[in-house]
Amino acid sequence: MSFLRRLPSDVRKSLAIEPGERVLTFAGADGGYVVATDRALFLSDGTRVPYETIDRASWDDEGLRVVTADGRSHRERVGEPRLLPETLRERVNSTIVVNKRVLLPRGGVRLVARRRPGGEVLGWTLVFDDGLDPDDPGLRAQAEQALEGVRRSMGV
Template sequence: MGLFNRSKKLPADRRPPLERDERVLAWAPVAVGDGTVVVTNLGLWLPAAERRLGWHEVHKAIWSGRELAITAAEQVAERDGYLVMGDRPVDTFELPEPGAVPAQVRLRVTGSVFHTVHHPLPGGGVRIAARRAPGVDGVTWTVRYDPGTRTDDPEIVAETDRMVRAAQEASALAD
């Protein structure tokens, strides 16, 4: 199986439990074990995962030329009009025959981002983002604080609320 040869179908024993409208776009076996990274129109199935990671849940994806490193986001708090997100541990997979997996991951993660901006805050900063989730109308607004930012400081929370509202209003005007 060559680097660009993905004409073969994903073997049935490596196929995750797809939803009715979910399609496999690319796949690649991992170097160690019998795991497979599977890219679909709805998200990313990682080896030994019990569920699909939606494109809007992927905070960062890095392709080294041999390894795919995925940093997924997790909700740590919910505030009025947005979610506060944190990073889960990085999952790294060596893909000796990556095929279209890296390109599809990049395309899908980037395509899920509707709006993103970083603002400095005392002691750190915050990234405000609006992401599209497959099969869901509209966007989900999230914030991710830089390490060291005091997320429990009432002034930081109030400033974050103000910045998110301003981003939401600006994006509504752009529609």
């Protein structure tokens, strides 16, 4: 795979790659490289972002924006993205076991079950519509009830 040789060896060695993890593609970014492996996205500062934690990723003229399930946003100015957008989309989608939107009395919630690539279901994330307070106990109880119904119906 000749394209891997262009990723500088010092960059490859600096990545916190797990045993058996493989580099799939990479792109030059301001300050370094963005590298996609079969298990995670590495940002130019070396931050490892496992695919199962990525809620949204988007591309525009500025480059890549990644938002994780905990609400953190990462921005990378990427030159030529190469195969990074397609690889990122495929790898993130492969971690989603269930993604179902449920209507609640005052809006909706997206119920998402994720897993590590090739692993077991890690758990569920409740993503409330904009304007809804996820800390509202009544709303949270309604969402938890909806989640229990989805879990029973899907066997997850």
